[in-house]
Amino acid sequence: MRSVASNSATADAYAGTGRHRRRLAPDLVRIAGLVVVAVVVLAPIALIAYQSVLDGPFFMPKATWSLSSYAFVWTDPEFFQALRTTLLLAAGMVAISVPLGAILAFLIVRTDLPGRRWIEPLILAPIFISAIVLAFGYVVAIGPVGFISLWFKSIFGFVPWNVYSLGTLIVIAGLSHAPHVYLYTASALKNLNPEVEEAARTVGAGVWRVAFTVSLPLVMPAIVFSGTLIFLLGFEMFGLVLILGDQGGIVVLTTYLYKLTNLLGTPSYHLMAVVAIVIVLVTLPLVLLQRRLLRGTARYATVRGKGMAHRPLPLRKWRWPALALVMLWLTLTIFLPLAGLVLRSVVTSWGEGIGVLDALTFSNFENLFQYPNLVRSIVNTIVLAAIGGALAVVVYTLVALIAHRWQGKGPAVLDYVVITPRAMPGLIAGLAFLWIFLFVPFLTSFRSTLISLWVAYTVVWIAYGMRLISSTLMQVGPELEEAGRVTGAGLGRVTCDITIPLIRYGLLGSWLLIFMTFTREYSTGVYLLGPNTEVIGSMIVSLFGSGGLDLVAALSVINVLLTGLALVLALKFGVRVHA
Amino acid sequence: MRLLSTLLLGASLLAGTAATAAADIPEGYPADYSKMVEAAKAEKTLRVYSTTDAASAQSLVNDFKSMYPGIEVEYSDISSAELYNRVISEAAAGQASADVVWTSGMDTGMRLAADGYAQAYATPEKAMLPEWSDWKDTAYGTTFEPLVFLYNARLIPEGSVPKTHAELARYATEKSDLFGGKIATYDPSRTLGLMLNVYDSQYDPDFWDNLKALGKSGMKIEASSGSMMEKVGSGEYLLAWNVIGSYVPPLMKRNPSVNMVTPSDYTLVMSRIAFVAKGAKSPNAAKLFLDYLLSKRGQTKIATDAGLYSIREDVDVEQSAGKLRAQLGDALRPIPVGEKLLEDVMNEQSRVKFLRDFQNALRGQ
Numbered sequence: 001m002r003s004v005a006s007n008s009a010t011a012d013a014y015a016g017t018g019r020h021r022r023r024l025a026p027d028l029v030r031i032a033g034l035v036v037v038a039v040v041v042l043a044p045i046a047l048i049a050y051q052s053v054l055d056g057p058f059f060m061p062k063a064t065w066s067l068s069s070y071a072f073v074w075t076d077p078e079f080f081q082a083l084r085t086t087l088l089l090a091a092g093m094v095a096i097s098v099p100l101g102a103i104l105a106f107l108i109v110r111t112d113l114p115g116r117r118w119i120e121p122l123i124l125a126p127i128f129i130s131a132i133v134l135a136f137g138y139v140v141a142i143g144p145v146g147f148i149s150l151w152f153k154s155i156f157g158f159v160p161w162n163v164y165s166l167g168t169l170i171v172i173a174g175l176s177h178a179p180h181v182y183l184y185t186a187s188a189l190k191n192l193n194p195e196v197e198e199a200a201r202t203v204g205a206g207v208w209r210v211a212f213t214v215s216l217p218l219v220m221p222a223i224v225f226s227g228t229l230i231f232l233l234g235f236e237m238f239g240l241v242l243i244l245g246d247q248g249g250i251v252v253l254t255t256y257l258y259k260l261t262n263l264l265g266t267p268s269y270h271l272m273a274v275v276a277i278v279i280v281l282v283t284l285p286l287v288l289l290q291r292r293l294l295r296g297t298a299r300y301a302t303v304r305g306k307g308m309a310h311r312p313l314p315l316r317k318w319r320w321p322a323l324a325l326v327m328l329w330l331t332l333t334i335f336l337p338l339a340g341l342v343l344r345s346v347v348t349s350w351g352e353g354i355g356v357l358d359a360l361t362f363s364n365f366e367n368l369f370q371y372p373n374l375v376r377s378i379v380n381t382i383v384l385a386a387i388g389g390a391l392a393v394v395v396y397t398l399v400a401l402i403a404h405r406w407q408g409k410g411p412a413v414l415d416y417v418v419i420t421p422r423a424m425p426g427l428i429a430g431l432a433f434l435w436i437f438l439f440v441p442f443l444t445s446f447r448s449t450l451i452s453l454w455v456a457y458t459v460v461w462i463a464y465g466m467r468l469i470s471s472t473l474m475q476v477g478p479e480l481e482e483a484g485r486v487t488g489a490g491l492g493r494v495t496c497d498i499t500i501p502l503i504r505y506g507l508l509g510s511w512l513l514i515f516m517t518f519t520r521e522y523s524t525g526v527y528l529l530g531p532n533t534e535v536i537g538s539m540i541v542s543l544f545g546s547g548g549l550d551l552v553a554a555l556s557v558i559n560v561l562l563t564g565l566a567l568v569l570a571l572k573f574g575v576r577v578h579a
Numbered sequence: 580m581r582l583l584s585t586l587l588l589g590a591s592l593l594a595g596t597a598a599t600a601a602a603d604i605p606e607g608y609p610a611d612y613s614k615m616v617e618a619a620k621a622e623k624t625l626r627v628y629s630t631t632d633a634a635s636a637q638s639l640v641n642d643f644k645s646m647y648p649g650i651e652v653e654y655s656d657i658s659s660a661e662l663y664n665r666v667i668s669e670a671a672a673g674q675a676s677a678d679v680v681w682t683s684g685m686d687t688g689m690r691l692a693a694d695g696y697a698q699a700y701a702t703p704e705k706a707m708l709p710e711w712s713d714w715k716d717t718a719y720g721t722t723f724e725p726l727v728f729l730y731n732a733r734l735i736p737e738g739s740v741p742k743t744h745a746e747l748a749r750y751a752t753e754k755s756d757l758f759g760g761k762i763a764t765y766d767p768s769r770t771l772g773l774m775l776n777v778y779d780s781q782y783d784p785d786f787w788d789n790l791k792a793l794g795k796s797g798m799k800i801e802a803s804s805g806s807m808m809e810k811v812g813s814g815e816y817l818l819a820w821n822v823i824g825s826y827v828p829p830l831m832k833r834n835p836s837v838n839m840v841t842p843s844d845y846t847l848v849m850s851r852i853a854f855v856a857k858g859a860k861s862p863n864a865a866k867l868f869l870d871y872l873l874s875k876r877g878q879t880k881i882a883t884d885a886g887l888y889s890i891r892e893d894v895d896v897e898q899s900a901g902k903l904r905a906q907l908g909d910a911l912r913p914i915p916v917g918e919k920l921l922e923d924v925m926n927e928q929s930r931v932k933f934l935r936d937f938q939n940a941l942r943g944q
Contacts, residue, residue, distance in 0.1 A: 059671035145815045246766070246802045259802075261660050262770050263934075265686060265925045349834035351813025371634050373656060438672045447674070530665070531655045542658065545802070548632075549809045550833070 029491075030410060033402040038417045041459055044432030045280065045420055052273035059439065069270040079275070082256035089170055089241075089252060090234030096174025098227050100329065101181025102219075106211050107322055108182075109189045110197070112312040114323055119330070121571045124183070126176045126333050128563045130520040131239030132540055133556040137337025138163055138172060139243065140344040140553070145351040147343055148336070164247040173240055175333045177233060181226040188222035189215060194311065207313050225293040232286045235279065236425045238523050243544065253279050254425050269431075276428040283423040287463075291415060338560065345553035364554040374551065377534035378558060380450055384535060385518040385562070388454040392518075393511045395458055396465035401495060404473050405481070419463045426523035429460045434527050453533050456524050461517055468513060472506030473499070509575035516566045519559065536562075605874055608703045615863050620649040622861035625868060627654045628662050628677035630684065631851065631885065638884035643871050650864050659684025659770050666696055670858060678865035681721065681853040681872070683823075684770050685914060686924045688852035692718035693921055697854035700866050704873040707891050709900075711915045712850055720850030720916045721872050722881060723890040723900040725824040725841050725907075726775060729808060731817050733836040743844035744779070747820060748789035751796035760797035761817040763810070767937050769802050774914070774924045775821045775847060777933060781923070782845045782912050787940055794941035812837050823849070825887045825898070841907060848903075848913040850890060 047058075052070070056063035073079050107113045108120055126134070142148050142163050149159045162168060192215065200214045216223065238254040245255060257275040261267050315322055344350065347359040368374050399418070403411035421429060433456040437447040446452050458465075476499055484494040500507075522537025529538045536559045543552050604612045619625075629636060633656040640652050657665070659682050669676035680697070682688040691697060692714065701716040712720030728747065730740060739754055741747040751758050765772035780786040799816065801807035808826065810816045812834040827839045853872055855865040871877040875893060882889035888898045895901060903911060914920065924930070 057667070057671075059668055143815065145810075145813045246806075247799055249800075259768055263768055263930075264927045265773075265930055266690060267660055267664050349812055349836070351815065371632075373633055435668070438668055438674060444672070444674055527661075527664075529661065530657065531653065544805060545658065549805050552805075 027406075030402050030406055033398070034410065034414055034417070037399055037402070037414065037462075041417055041421055041462060043436060044429055044459070045424060047432050047435060048273045048276050048280075048424070048428060051269055052277050054270050057267075057269045059435075063270075069274045072271060073274045073278070078251065079256060082251045082253050083278075085166070085250060086235055086252040088166070089173065089237065090231045092170035093174045093177055093234040094227050094230045096171065097177040097230050098181050098223060100175070101178040101226065102185050102216055102223055103211075104178060104326065104329070105182045105185035105189055106215055107315075107326065109186050110211070110215060110313055111207060111315050111322070112319070113315060113326070114319060119326060121567070122330055122334065123179050125179075125564075125567065127179045127183075128516045128520055128567055129334075129338075130522050130537055130540075130556070130559055130563075131176075131237070132243055132522055132537070132544070133341065133520075133559055134176060134337050135172075135240045135243035136344075136540075136544075136549075136552060136556060137339075137341035139340075140350075141336050141340025147340060147350070150351075162248075164244060164250075166248065166250050169240065169244050169250060172244070173234065173237065175329065177230050178329070178333070180229055180233070181223070184222045184226040184229075185216075185219055188219035192218055197313065198311075201313065207315055207318060210313060221293060225290060228286055228290050228293065232283055232290070232422075235283055235286075238425060238427060239541075242541070254427060257425070258427065272428070272431070276424065279425055279428075280423045284420065287419045287422050288416070291419060341553060341556055341560070344549075345557045348550060364550040368551055368554045368558075371551070373531065373534050374539060374555065376532065377536050377539040377555070380453075380532075380534055381519060381536045381559075381562065384450055384454060384457070385515045385566075388450070388457065389514040389518050390511055391454065392458045392461070392465060392514050393469070393507055396462065396469045396510070396514075397500070397507065399462065400466050400469035400473055401499070403470070404499070405478065418466055421460050422463045424460075426460055426521065427526055430456055430524040431527040433459075433524075448530055448532050450533060453525055453528050453535065456528060457518055457521060460524050461514070464517065465510070465514060468510040469503075469506070472503045472510065475506065476502050509570065509573065512566055512570040512573075512575055516563050516570070519563045519566065605703075605870075605876070608870075612703075615866060616647060619647065619861070619863035619867050622864050623649070624651045624653060625861050625864040626676070626678045627652060627681060627868065628665060628679070629654065629656060629681040630659050630662060631681060631887070632656050635885045635887070639872075639877065639880050642876070642880050643868060646871065646876075647864075647867060650867070652868075659687050663687040663691060666691055666856070670696060675860055676858065677856045678859040678861045679853060679868050680856055681851060683849070683851045685849060685852055685916070685920060686774050687770070688854070689714070689718060689916065689918075689920045690925055692852070692854050693918065696857050698857045698859070698862070700855050700869065702866075702870050702873055704870060707875075707893060708873060709890070709913070711913055711917070712890060714917045718852050718854045718916055719869070719873060720890060720913075721853045722825075722849075722851045723888045723903065723913070724849050724851075725888070725903060725911075726821045726847040726849065727824045727827065728840040728842060729811050729819045729822040729827055729830075730838060730840065731811050731814055731836050732838040734814050735817050740840060741818075741842075742840055743842050744783050744789060744820075745785060745844065747818075747842075748785070748792040751798070752792045755796050758796055758817060760799065761815075762793060762796065763799040763801050763807050763816045763819045764821050765804065765807070766800045766802040768934055771849075772821075773930060773933065774920075775849075776937060777924050778847055778912065778914055779821075780933075782847070787936075790937065790940040791943055794943055798941065800941075808837075821847070828898075829886060841903070843907065843910055845910050845912050846903075846907055848911055850913065850916060851887070852916060 051058050053065055053067065054063040055066035055068050104123060108116045108123070113119070140146055142161060144159065144163070146163070153159050196218065197210050197214050200210045205213070236254065237252060238258070241250060241252045241255050242258070245251065251259070253275060257272050260271045260275065345364055346361060348361060348363060349359060399414070403414045433452060437443045437452045480502065481494050481498055484498050489497070520537065521535070522541055525533070525535050525538035526541050529542060536555055540552050540555055540559070543555070604616070633654060636654060636656070640654055644650065644652060662680065662682050662684070666676055666680060680688065680691065697717045699715060699717045702719065705713065705716070708719065728741065735757070739750060739757060741750050751762055765775065767773045767776045783789065801819070804822070804826065807816070807819050808822065808830055811819050812830065822839070824839065824841070827837070831837055853869055855862060855869055859865045872881070875891060878889040878891045878894045879896065881887045882894055882896045882898045886898070888900065888903070889896065890900050892901050
């Protein structure tokens with residue numbers, strides 16, 4: 001994000017007198033922008049921190065300063081149980097997803113794996129499926145009376161797996177997060193110089209030897225980076241555990257927090273805030289660590305929809321086993337839960353003793369349209385993702401432009417400000433925004449509108465959005481902008497007439513990616529849920545708790561269709577997919 | 580000309596009768612009720628915060644609107660915890676909030692009423708309501724829903740369906756190859772679960788022993804009622820206890836394998852609480868709605884179209900207090916609407932202690 005200092009100085013020198021004045025004004029604008037972003041982005045976390053040192057909801061008159069909330073949580077054995085489970089889950093996920101993702105990346109990018117052209121887009125699919133939808137699909141497919149379980153039972157007489165155990169949860173989480181590792185490793189591999197591998201091949205190294213002693217070690221920074229990302233995601237995991245963890249008594253920090261909503265009879269915001277702060281204390285260092293790793297190598301983490309330039313390594317006798325491995329992963333991670341989901345959405349009753357094919361019906365979808373709040377949720381999701389997504393891209397572009405070609409410490413400060421929401425679980429961010437929209441005077445009229453949800457989503461995803469736009473901005477050579485500056489155009493003119501038009505395709509691509517991100521979101525909207533602020537994700541969480549799993553299935557299918565449509569469009573236009 | 584004036588006269592007569600018919604004040608109401616109706620119509624909008632799902636409540640809302648045309652109803656269908664959160668935070672922020680609160684979370688509803696978020700209003704329907712359901716003419720119980728055993732009739736042989744709580748525990752032990760790991764109940768740390776279990780512990784002399792037996796048989800705890808009922812329907816569970824009876828008939832229609840039992844030793848009965856909110860922007864419309872909910876007409880709709888159970892004895896339909904009383908008599912244990920509910924269920928220390936004891940009993944300690 002730092003431009004080369006000498007080039008700008010030269011441009012300014014050519015600009016002649018007024019150099020100092022011209023450099024000051026843009027700097028003031030940038031600083032003002034930075035302050036605005038900092039206030040908007042840090043407000044929720046400040047509010048949560050404030051709430052955590054009170055002994056009751058902050059808006060109740062009798063709440064006083066107290067560390068009793070911390071004391072309660074610190075002496076609750078269930079909290080430590082949840083912490084242990086979270087660490088175990090996160091570590092297990094890393095152990096599974098990192099090797100798997102790395103090998104997948106090597107196979108797709110570096111070898112002549114058959115069918116790799118159409119496999120590549122499929123690998124990215126799990127990133128864009130909502131976690132609760134995925135979990136629900138697994139219950140229906142491989143739960144105790146799931147379709148696959150019953151079929152297996154009818155052949156072998158028993159079911160060897162338990163979908164509700166911690167082990168299965170870790171496996172599912174690990175498998176579905178391999179795509180994140182894949183993305184970063186694959187792009188790093190694509191940027192590698194192929195000569196090193198060819199050298200290894202010419203002295204007789206086999207494919208796997210090349211993989212483990214040459215290629216993968218060379219992209220170790222990208223692999224390490226994705227490992228920290230997976231650990232972070234594991235710490236914040238909510239949807240999967242909500243659905244799959246309850247039965248086996250598996251509690252992680254986020255679901256422990258969610259349970260606190262009712263534990264003491266009335267919502268215990270002070271306790272929830274404490275748990276949120278604990279989560280942030282762990283994830284914030286991770287996010288900061290990520291930023292350092294990202295600077296180095298994986299900065300250009302992109303995947304093109306087009307073919308590769310290097311000569312692939314031949315797999316020979318490993319061709320079909322490798323393909324089988326990849327297909328197995330695809331089946332377990334995508335086809336299985338989605339098939340379960342689709343099947344569940346077209347039946348009204350299922351399970352032991354019921355013939356599936358007899359019960360096929362579209363009534364779940366028909367019933368969906370009888371509920372005004374569900375219809376609204378579908379409309380709201382589309383509006384929020386499409387129009388809200390476009391507006392979010394505008395916001396992210398403005399924020400990215402603040403740091404664009406800015407010298408000095410400014411961009412680094414902005415970076416650190418912008419990544420803090422990443423450390424907060426979406427659930428808590430939504431709650432904080434509910435309070436902000438309730439108590440800040442000029443915002444109250446927007447509370448029951450989609451605007452409050454849009455603000456929450458935009459802030460929660462600001463780091464991701466900014467990274468999308470920044471990497472697009474980096475494609476713009478500084479010479480083009482300096483040409484404008486040299487002829488006397490101010491910063492604003494250069495931005496509007498040169499920079500933005502050059503990145504317009506990148507902006508469109510970012511819009512599609514933000515669309516998918518907003519569509520699959522489910523936790524941020526939970527506490528903001530109300531008439532007119534329903535979206536599919538938060539409705540699914542709400543419905544799951546209160547009943548009507550037919551509707552959950554139908555809604556989930558619609559959610560997947562929406563995201564899938566956007567993903568197909570994105571890949572068709574060659575959009576570089578970021579995670 | 581004459582034809583036109585006749586037509587006009589006829590039309591205005593019709594309109595007049597229609598208007599008077601719509602504004603018909605129910606029998607036995609105070610003489611100045613029509614003044615309240617006028618005031619309500621001037622308020623234009625009624626905000627209802629409720630936990631009853633929008634589809635079920637649609638018939639009630641439409642009926643109410645047909646009785647009092649000109650009042651727009653904004654119906655918010657939210658969870659009981661969310662409802663509590665909204666009412667207190669909106670009141671603290673001085674924001675527009677509910678006019679009527681109608682919640683199935685008896686504990687949080689009672690908490691709101693006792694903490695001053697409700698205003699007193701003596702409904703004209705008072706005389707037809709049981710004593711235990713009226714708290715200081717402020718909070719009213721509006722339904723009479725039994726807590727039942729939901730079971731999978733296809734997979735449980737006829738003689739093995741437990742009819743009492745003691746039988747449930749006994750069958751769980753004796754018929755463990757049938758019931759092992761296949762019985763479930765609400766997570767007591769969630770809404771409703773704790774309240775029901777606390778009252779179970781009061782009415783069932785062997786509650787803790789039964790709980791230990793169930794724990795030994797591998798009883799599962801479910802946080803989601805929908806998930807729990809779904810699993811009974813699919814056969815993943817064979818039986819779930821403390822299920823709200825009004826949820827069962829729609830489930831039975833979709834899935835003929837399920838059925839329910841109202842336990843004959845005692846059956847808990849819960850009642851959705853309704854009250855007029857303290858700072859209501861449309862207090863008159865709110866009072867009209869509350870009266871409607873408690874009236875014979877409203878209660879009949881509640882028990883039929885809305886699928887809940889009516890609390891009035893003079894409503895003679897399938898899902899009514901009268902029918903339940905005929906079936907179970909003395910075994911009915913309605914949960915009282917009042918301060919006792921708060922003492923039993925909302926004391927923070929005793930909640931946490933009860934939960935610890937519950938978890939320990941499940942583990943056999």
